[in-house]
Amino acid sequence: MRVLIVSDxxxxxxxxxxxxxxAGKIDMFIHLGDVEGGEDYIEAVVECEKHIVAGNNDFFSQLPREDEFYIGNKKAFITHGHNYxxxxxKEQILEEGKVRGADIVMFGHTHQPYFEQKDGITLLNPGSLSYPRQIGRKGSYMLLDVKPDGKMNFEERYLDI
Structure with a gap:
């Protein structure tokens, strides 16, 4: 299974x-908020299972603020992150992930890629495709490959300017 994770x-x-x-062929698409009306566009161009949450700039959106679902046998908790x-x-969102029994916690908001494995939970932020704030300021996203044995490989990727 191949999962594309984007935000902002x-x-x-x-x-x-x-x-x-x-990314090529993907089996799941995850958007971690601040889509700003791009839901219809995503619905039209992404032809797989989608999980999209609202961010702090999605003022009138009907998107959920948070979502929980499984990727293979791992429970994922996604949110934009501004409420945490x-x-x-990252402590508040890590604690929320623990309370929810999540194996993977994904968030956006900071516009900077982040990846950490702590207390048995994978915390990640793919950064921003449109307004990156990290050194080099390249749009960023993450790919998750789930192998047949359930092993997960996370990869940060950057767009060439």
Missing amino acids: THGKHYNLDRALED SVSMT
């Missing part, structure tokens, strides 16, 4: 299209 596209689809093309103070610390 802010209604701009050019880099999303590039990430979709670069992820710009300052």
